[in-house]
Amino acid sequence: MRAVNPTMGPIRDIGLIVAPRTIITGMTRPSDAGARRVPVALTVAGSDSGGGAGIQADLKTFTRLGVYGTSVVTAVTAQNSRGVAMVAGVGDAAVAAQLRAVLEDIPPDATKVGMLHSSANVRTLVAQLRLHRPPRLVVDPVFESSSGARLLDGEGVDRVRDDLAPLAFLITPNLDEAEALTGETVRTPGQMETAARRLREMGARNALVKGGHLEGRRLVDVFFDGREVVRFAGERIETPHRHGTGCVLSAAVAAYLARGAEVRTAVSRARVFTRRAIENGLPLGQGIGPCDPVGIDL
Numbered sequence: 001m002r003a004v005n006p007t008m009g010p011i012r013d014i015g016l017i018v019a020p021r022t023i024i025t026g027m028t029r030p031s032d033a034g035a036r037r038v039p040v041a042l043t044v045a046g047s048d049s050g051g052g053a054g055i056q057a058d059l060k061t062f063t064r065l066g067v068y069g070t071s072v073v074t075a076v077t078a079q080n081s082r083g084v085a086m087v088a089g090v091g092d093a094a095v096a097a098q099l100r101a102v103l104e105d106i107p108p109d110a111t112k113v114g115m116l117h118s119s120a121n122v123r124t125l126v127a128q129l130r131l132h133r134p135p136r137l138v139v140d141p142v143f144e145s146s147s148g149a150r151l152l153d154g155e156g157v158d159r160v161r162d163d164l165a166p167l168a169f170l171i172t173p174n175l176d177e178a179e180a181l182t183g184e185t186v187r188t189p190g191q192m193e194t195a196a197r198r199l200r201e202m203g204a205r206n207a208l209v210k211g212g213h214l215e216g217r218r219l220v221d222v223f224f225d226g227r228e229v230v231r232f233a234g235e236r237i238e239t240p241h242r243h244g245t246g247c248v249l250s251a252a253v254a255a256y257l258a259r260g261a262e263v264r265t266a267v268s269r270a271r272v273f274t275r276r277a278i279e280n281g282l283p284l285g286q287g288i289g290p291c292d293p294v295g296i297d298l
Contacts, residue, residue: 039258041067042102042134043251044125045114045142046075046087046151052290053145053244058112061251061293065273067258070106072098074125075117075151081243081285084149089117092124099128109258110136112250113164115151122159129167136257139168139204140250141177157181166203170263172250173199175213189220189231196224206263208253212245223267230264232271241281241289248293249274273298 043058062069199207252270
């Protein structure tokens with residue numbers, strides 16, 4: 001490796017001072033002296049070209065909540081406010097390489113798993129999770145897009161249920177995803193509670209069944225930690241601009257966990273954060289705009 005010594009002095013620009021340092025080609029490491037500890041969260045998910053969901057929504061959420069975000073891309077989607085035009089999976093070797101690169105060097109304080117494109121994706125992820133054992137794994141099972149596009153095949157759903165869910169510190173399915181995982185009807189708060197208990201029996205340490213698809217104005221999310229059932233209730237926000245809501249919620253939970261919150265507190269705070277993001281939804285494009293985690297006044 002060759003060393004390159006900058007000849008410039010300190011750079012001052014709009015109040016930011018950057019001290020000169022020696023740059024080692026291939027490996028740059030500034031001094032650790034006085035460095036502050038920054039919480040880290042990893043997102044494993046698909047890319048949304050429209051920017052409203054997936055990796056993009058997760059990283060925006062992490063940043064807004066003061067958490068350094070790392071990422072592993074499992075798929076690339078061509079989508080906008082009107083729907084998903086195409087999905088291209090990232091190869092398993094590339095997914096595994098991304099996971100190793102991050103987990104071996106920048107271990108996360110919490111990890112959020114969203115869209116996985118194939119059963120092979122799930123197997124690759126599970127193998128790396130079992131090897132590295134990152135703490136506080138939040139599994140947000142994404143089987144379909146909000147516009148109805150299928151994102152994971154049936155075998156992949158089986159692998160999520162049998163292999164990934166048992167590793168979860170928290171699993172956060174919506175009604176349809178809870179039905180796919182449990183094989184039971186989940187359309188009422190009572191059925192949501194049953195599903196949360198069933199998910200706990202599958203191995204997840206905590207379960208949050210989201211009720212955004214319930215009928216009526218009154219919505220309920222059901223949380224179960226193995227000891228107590230908590231029903232988080234609220235009024236539906238009437239807006240079409242809600243794309244990415246589930247991604248923002250699970251990413252916010254991961255961010256609060258990375259910052260040291262206990263799980264029920266993390267869920268409660270993430271619900272408030274997500275509600276504000278929905279209230280702050282952006283009328284972008286010709287269809288359903290995204291909720292906005294960036295413009296929230298915390």
